[in-house]
Amino acid sequence: MTHATVALPAADRHAPGRLAAEWRAGSMVWRREMIHFLRSRAGIAVSLLQPLLFLYVLGIGLSRMFSGAGSSDDYMIFLFPGVLVMAAQAPAISVGASIVWDRQSGFLREMLVAPVRRSTLLIGKCLGGATVAACQGAVVLASAGLVGVPYRVDLFAALLAELLLASLAMTVLGAVIAVRIQRIQTFHTALTVLTAPMVFLSGLMFPVSAMPAWMAALTLVNPLTYAVDAMRQTITAFHPAPAAGASGAPIFDPVSWGGWDVPPGLSVVLVAVFSALALAAASRRFSRTD
Amino acid sequence: MFGAGPRTARGPAAGTDGDAAHRSGRPAPAAGAAGGPTAGSGPPAVLARGLGKSYAGVEAVRGIDLTVAQGETFGFLGPNGAGKTTTISMLTTLATPTTGRIEIAGHDTRTAPQQVRRNLGLVFQETTLDPELTAVENLRFHADLYALPRAGLAGRIAEMLELVGLSARGDSLVRTFSGGMQRRLEIARGLLHRPRLLFLDEPTIGLDPQTRAQVWAHLAEVREREATTIFLTTHYLDEAEQCDRIAIIDDGRIVAQGSPAELKSVIGADRVDLRTGDDMAAAALLHERFGLAAVRGPNGLSVKVAEGARLVPALCAALDVAVYEVTVTRPSLDDVFLHHTGRGIRDDALPGAAGTAGTAEPSDSGDST
Incomplete structure (x- = not known):
């Protein structure tokens, strides 16, 4: 037995295909996020509370004020994609916190000394976070019927894909900040400063078309705006009633650049490009050694 | 305390030979074979030349040379802030040297960091386990990170858990593990991918004496069964004594290097303490018969002599006065440390560890006859 142990291949011999090894390490990081997610059911329940409260309390309340302008259901449908994004936001951002936490607790070091590229680790981490976030969003998505969004497979598939992309964008944003930060407290401070404005300036609660110019300008540089808008346009494409409503429901006007409506496809591309660039920046920083 | 039988007999030279035999089955490193090291001898586990590191103008490490042969257990000692951690960071590819170069098992840390990492197992001072995962999951994740073959992995994991007594x-x-269990699991994980070199940074810091002994018992077994080179830092002298060779770093430089016995012989003399019926007369006799200058203290006489234990019989026979007590104190590593760094090895021990450590080390100052 002892002899067999010593004679087994040493580290050098079984050096596997480079890509296969990176893939395996990356998927391990992804799986670790999923395990953490599945083992923290209480955390899931709590973080779902806020978006549901938002949708079914704040949403219903506000929709009464709009009752003069279109049916109250319209506002609920308008709000719905934003609430999906909100549901995904907390878990997405928490990936950043977990990077900082891994650094503080030491597990990060275990990964950093492994024979894999650091960008692989970061990508695995972000995809894991995005998956977890999209799962959370999907729970809210399942309640779509309550606000009048039809249950259609193609619509849900499209929404899920967009939700996943939005989750990735938010995850990567958290990662960009996290890789520069050593202490968990600093990270939370940075996030508080960042997330609230990002939510308010995303056209999530009120349409860009109704914003004053300065506010609209800020909203148009926010990647979340395009994530929300793409989902909203996807819903209205399948559920044209609100746009065609008696009021003309201007709240459903798509985001426009100087009068040119941004098509949902372009919005999706914009969010994807943002995610890719941010991921590249975060990887670069993460790969730096002293 | 760590007297794993077969180990005690093994000096540095014997160790190297024994390991050459052990290792003949090992493949030579794939990429570094250019220099043509034959299987068995192989390149040194660690080869550092002119290693230096500056942070913002402060020189943490000032040009050190280290060679650790394969199969050796190498102790790296130094006061806190002497450059130990920085050196280890560089050796493990976590930091890039400002000057000099490092080869680990024949791979350059700068040009082939991935091969270097594949050959390293690390156990850090602070835990790097994921507390929310099980022990097996932690090991499985490690296997994924190092892309270990899936065939036989479950067996290897079971074997490693058994090695550290966590089956x-x-x-x-x-999360439910005690500190000692976590440390043992980390050692198991560090060995899972069969590294040529296992780094242990203060592997037993903050552990109580029993757990410390347990960790070392497992390490002794690791040395036997896995034939791994071990590079460790420690503040415990009894642990340093276990090493084949030691280097002491102070202020960014290596101030002493050699086997514990060699280092102690540099310090030279043993100290012989005597309690006699008539110290004055005894001192005079010592001077007259042995040419030794005795120092009189409150507890009797004290002389310095090269081979203290050999002096004792002659001494007792020669002295006419009544001898109540003779104590021979050999130079300890603490004396060595003190000699080279001007500090005792535990002067700056972490406050958290001091409580257990202080009381646990009554026997550091050598053997008594």
Whole structure:
């Protein structure tokens, strides 16, 4: 037995295909996020509370004020994609916190000394976070019927894909900040400063078309705006009633650049490009050694 | 305390030979074979030349040379802030040297960091386990990170858990483990991918004496069964004594290097303490018969002599006065440390560790006859 142990291949011999090894390490990081997610059911329940409260309390309340302008259901449908994004936001951002936490607790070091590229680790981490976030969003998505969004497979598939992309964008944003930060407290401070404005300036609660110019300008540089808008346009494409409503429901006007409506496809591309660039920046920083 | 039988007999030279035999089955490093090291001898586990590191103008490490042969157990000692951690960071590819170069098992840390990492196992001072995962999951994740073959992996994991005595706790969350169990699991994980070189940074810091002994018992077994080169830092002298060779770093430089016995012989003399019926007369006799200058203290006489234990019989025979007590104190590593760094090895021990450590080390100052 002892002899067999010593004679087994040493580290050098079984050096596997480079890509296969990176893939395996990356998927391990992804799986670790999923395990953490599945083992923290209480955390899931709590973080779902806020978006549901938002949708079914704040949403219903506000929709009464709009009752003069279109049916109250319209506002609920308008709000719905934003609430999906909100549901995904907390878990997405928490990936950043977990990077900082891994650094503080030491597990990060275990990964950093492994024979894999650091960008692989970061990508695995972000995809894991995005998956977890999209799962959370999907729970809210399942309640779509309550606000009048039809249950259609193609619509849900499209929404899920967009939700996943939005989750990735938010995850990567958290990662960009996290890789520069050593202490968990600093990270939370940075996030508080960042997330609230990002939510308010995303056209999530009120349409860009109704914003004053300065506010609209800020909203148009926010990647979340395009994530929300793409989902909203996807819903209205399948559920044209609100746009065609008696009021003309201007709240459903798509985001426009100087009068040119941004098509949902372009919005999706914009969010994807943002995610890719941010991921590249975060990887670069993460790969730096002293 | 760590007297694993076969180990005690093994000096540095014997160790190297023994390991050459052990290792003949090992493949030569794939990429570094250019220099043509034959299987068995192989390149040194660690080869550092002119290693230096500056942070913002402060020189943490000032040009050090280190060679650790394969199969050796190498102790790296130094006061806190002497450059130990920085050196280890560089050796493990976590930091890039400002000057000099490092080869680990024949691979350059700068040009082939991935091969270097594949050959390293690391156990850090602070835990790097994921507490929310089970022991087996932690090991499985490690296997994924190092892309270990899946065939036989379950067996290898079981073997490693058994090696560190954690077989029964494989499916428990690491969060429920005691400090000693976590450390042992980290050692198991560090060895899982069969590294040529295992780095242990203060592997037993903060552990109580029993747990410390347990960790070392497992390490002794690791040395036997896995034939791994071990590079460790420690503040415990009895642990340093276990090493084949030691280097002491102070202020960014290596101030002493050699086997514990060699280092102690540099310090030279043993100290012989005597309690006699008539110290004055005894001192005079010592001077007259042995040419030794005795120092009189409150507890009797004290002389310095090269081979203290050999002096004792002659001494007792020669002295006419009544001898109540003779104590021979050999130079300890603490004396060595003090000699080279101007500080005792534990002067700056971490406050957290001091409580257990202070009381646990009554026997550091050598053997008594």
